Amino acid sequence: MLIGIVGKPSSGKSTFLNAACLTNAKTANYPFTTIKPNVGKSAIRVKCVCKEFSVDDNPKNSQCINGERFIPIKLLDVAGLVPDAHLNKGRGNQFLSDLSRADVLIHVIDISGSLNAEGQDVKKGSHNPMDDVLFLEKEINYWFREIITRKDWGKFVRKIEQEKLSFLEMLLERLSGISIKKEHIIKAMQELNLDFEHLTMWSDEDILNFASKLRQVSKPILIVANKIDTPYSAKIYDNLKTQLKQRIIPCSALAEYWLRQFEQRNVIEYLPGDNSFKITNPDLITPTEIKSLEEIQKKILDKYEGTGVQKVLNSAVLEVLDNIVAYPVYDLHNFSDKDGNVFPDAYIVQNGTKLKEFVNDKIHSDLAKNFIYGINGRTKMRLGENYELQNNDVIKIVSAAKSK
Numbered sequence: 001m002l003i004g005i006v007g008k009p010s011s012g013k014s015t016f017l018n019a020a021c022l023t024n025a026k027t028a029n030y031p032f033t034t035i036k037p038n039v040g041k042s043a044i045r046v047k048c049v050c051k052e053f054s055v056d057d058n059p060k061n062s063q064c065i066n067g068e069r070f071i072p073i074k075l076l077d078v079a080g081l082v083p084d085a086h087l088n089k090g091r092g093n094q095f096l097s098d099l100s101r102a103d104v105l106i107h108v109i110d111i112s113g114s115l116n117a118e119g120q121d122v123k124k125g126s127h128n129p130m131d132d133v134l135f136l137e138k139e140i141n142y143w144f145r146e147i148i149t150r151k152d153w154g155k156f157v158r159k160i161e162q163e164k165l166s167f168l169e170m171l172l173e174r175l176s177g178i179s180i181k182k183e184h185i186i187k188a189m190q191e192l193n194l195d196f197e198h199l200t201m202w203s204d205e206d207i208l209n210f211a212s213k214l215r216q217v218s219k220p221i222l223i224v225a226n227k228i229d230t231p232y233s234a235k236i237y238d239n240l241k242t243q244l245k246q247r248i249i250p251c252s253a254l255a256e257y258w259l260r261q262f263e264q265r266n267v268i269e270y271l272p273g274d275n276s277f278k279i280t281n282p283d284l285i286t287p288t289e290i291k292s293l294e295e296i297q298k299k300i301l302d303k304y305e306g307t308g309v310q311k312v313l314n315s316a317v318l319e320v321l322d323n324i325v326a327y328p329v330y331d332l333h334n335f336s337d338k339d340g341n342v343f344p345d346a347y348i349v350q351n352g353t354k355l356k357e358f359v360n361d362k363i364h365s366d367l368a369k370n371f372i373y374g375i376n377g378r379t380k381m382r383l384g385e386n387y388e389l390q391n392n393d394v395i396k397i398v399s400a401a402k403s404k
Contacts, residue, residue: 001073001323001348003316004102004219006140008132009080009119011110012226012253014038017077019257019309020272022264037098038077043070044317045273045310046325049392050343053335057343064343065271071325071346073317076102080119081136099140100178104220104316107136111225111233111240111250125232130243133223137212140219145211147178153207157199167196184218191217222316223248228308229255229299249315251308255296259307262293273310275301322351324391328363332377332396349389356385359397370401 005013017023021040043062048069050057057064062071078098099105109132114124117135148171150156156174160167168189172182189196192213194206202210225237228250237250259277263270267285270277276297279285285293300307317323326347330337337344347362360368374383377394389395 001317002102003073003075003313004099004105005075005077005108006081006099006105006136006221007108008110008115008117008136010115011080011108011119011132013077013080013108015257016106016108016224016226016251016253016309016312017075019253019260019307020075020313022260040075040077041072042075042313043072043272044314044348045070045271046314046318046346047392048343048346049327049394052392053394055335055342057335058341059346060337060341060344062346068271068273069325069346070272071348073313073348081139099219102219103179104222104320105140106224106312106316107133107221108224108226108251108253109133110227111237112227112230113232113236114230124230125236129225129236129240133240133244137221140221141208141212141215144215145208147175148211148214149207150174154200157202161198161200167199178218180214180218184214187217188214220320221246222312222320224308224312225250226253228252228304247315247319249308249312250304251312252296252300252304253307253309255300256307256309258292259296262289268293273306273314275305277301317348323348324351324389324393325349326358326362326389326391326393326395327377328359328395328397329377330396332375332380332394335377335394343394351389351391353389354385355383355387355389355395358389359399363397364401366401367397367399370399372398372400374398 005016007013017038017040020042023038023040046069048057048064048067050064051067062069076098109129111129112124113127113129114122116122116127117131159165160170168182168185171185172180188210192210194210195201223244223246225240225248227233228237229252241248259268259270260272262268265284267281268277268279326349327343328345329335329343334342336342349358349362355374356368356371359371371385374387375396375398376383377396383395
């Protein structure tokens with residue numbers, strides 16, 4: 001699971017990465033601070049099933065803290081995107097190719113309106129972030145168009161029509177380098193009223209519409225209103241919400257970063273996603289720092305029910321990508337693996353994933369090849385290979401193969 005962090009220079013992308021992953025990506029108030037892409041590890045936060053089953057778990061592939069399960073994901077922060085990036089302006093094509101592996105994009109915008117399109121300082125509140133939303137979608141859509149057409153679109157589609165080839169299969173091969181799946185192309189085709197039997201008749205507008213739809217399907221974008229606690233931000237945020245069709249989440253990446261830094265110093269108790277904290281070692285904190293924490297509580301945590309960083313990660317993975325969480329176990333009496341680890345693994349899977357597919361992709365291919373049935377950990381009912389996983393399923397796999 002890879003989340004790409006995008007946006008114009010100085011919008012707070014690297015601060016978001018540092019807050020979510022406790023990394024040390026370089027940040028500064030000038031364009032193109034990020035040159036090479038930064039990668040970090042973070043997690044989504046969900047209610048662990050351990051509380052429901054009244055057991056103490058000891059996870060292996062994730063972490064459980066007071067009944068909150070943190071399941072790992074990866075984040076990628078790339079250089080700031082500027083208008084005409086698809087024409088290689090700024091870092092252009094390199095920026096776009098860095099995003100090729102991402103499953104979903106988080107667009108971090110400066111909701112304070114204090115940066116122009118190039119990421120340069122302007123009068124606070126003077127820039128309309130809606131322009132940033134539109135230009136970024138346009139640039140990525142144009143990038144998709146360039147990859148699809150490769151300057152040989154006419155030759156490409158004539159070959160398909162003359163040799164009666166599959167547009168789906170030919171395009172899938174062409175897009176293999178940017179993590180496009182067959183189901184993405186199928187969905188884009190189904191949602192557009194285009195003539196896929198006569199591709200040579202497509203206009204430039206038809207090609208762009210298809211590229212845009214394929215981008216929406218394969219690399220959806222979640223808007224993040226960063227710097228929500230600065231002057232003018234609340235008003236701009238309210239205005240932007242009325243203009244946008246997609247969801248926008250208020251956020252202060254810097255506040256999250258400082259809360260996690262204080263937590264690392266054992267000064268406060270705080271979990272990512274909480275809407276409050278507790279000072280545990282007042283002797284280790286200065287009066288100025290206490291005042292700053294009080295401001296974070298009042299202006300951000302109370303007002304927006306958190307800093308927004310964890311909410312963004314959860315929304316991107318669970319809502320935008322429509323994923324769920326499943327818990328495979330070996331022993332249904334103790335809910336453990338062979339070594340006695342209780343609820344050892346929590347896996348993020350696509351909603352609608354079938355049981356045998358889950359076994360093959362997440363557990364072990366030998367178990368999938370020799371699959372007999374599964375057992376629901378709650379009802380103890382047998383489950384066939386085509387059973388569609390439900391969120392928080394606890395499942396034992398019965399197979400003719402030996403468990404690994």
